[in-house]
Amino acid sequence: MTDTSINSQASTGDAGFGDFFSLLKPRVMSLVVFTAFVGLLAAPVDVHPLIGFASILFIALGGGASGALNMWWDADIDRIMKRTRNRPIPAGKVTEGEALAFGSFLSVFSVVMLGLAANYVAAAILAFTIFFYVVVYTMWLKRWTPQNIVIGGAAGAFPPMIGWAVATGGISIESVLMFTLIFMWTPPHFWALALFMKSDYHEAKVPMLTVTHGRKATRTHILVYTLLLAPIALGAAFTSIGGPIYLAVALILNALFLKGAWDIWRRDETAAEADSYRTEKKVFGLSLVYLFGHFGAILMESTLAQFGMGGW
């Protein structure tokens, strides 16, 4: 253990409320809350507002708990990567033991409470999501295979399915489509990030595709996944969660995302370095708009349906 690592250790009881909140990865949680909320509202069953609110809260807590457990397990590489160096554990604000206890407690608490507030199908999917993110992705895949993002992305894709299950008590083609949309979107989103945060993953020895297969292969993968994503996103327009607004949004966003992926694929490293990865950064930003746009359109269709509009 180096002097730096000794000095960076926090002592128990020193962490503030905000430090524990940061362990929940609030930015990721906002995506979880939004997609779960859309899944809940898009379902064809009415939910009492308080039960809906409580369910979203417990889903968010479950997502946050898995974030805390991820930070506990990954504290060693978080200290190396520039992007994660300021997280509560590497910054010395929260001890690893506190993060483990906090994450474990919230995991059990959120699953039990979701089961009691909504139903056990939703609780079971939440439990599986936490297990998948912490054990399958964080502990197993992340440091072992460059496909970590592809398979691990499933964890982030479950929230709309949980929201749907809160309302209906089950799984359907629509909830599977919302899952698949996020599942297929995750790889190009993260690989675009990996292209311009290149030294981070390399130094932390995380087998990101950019490190193991090279940057040209990563560019090709982004294009292939974007091509596979488009029919799924457009296909959802013709189910009960879609409609003309969703179709219009999906057409525009998929055209833009495909153009971005095409631009990334055509570039080489010299061109990318010359303009400080401008295209890659632009596509990463667009990927966020892409996801929020699609789910926002689903939300709009379901809201309009309440007034006899929306849908086909």
Place this chain on the structure above:
Amino acid sequence: MALKVEHELHQRRLGRNVGLGLVLLGFVALVFGLTVVKVERGDFSATPPQAEGSE
């Protein structure tokens, strides 16, 4: 002259304790609200509502 300087650590602990207190209060209110909703819907009744009505 009284010297009463509060250490930053104590401020942080106070903030954490107040935060936790508010979270617990919110949780109690949420469970109370959920209980009211579920009782009104008949989720906790021993016999299903339709069976009672058919008597």
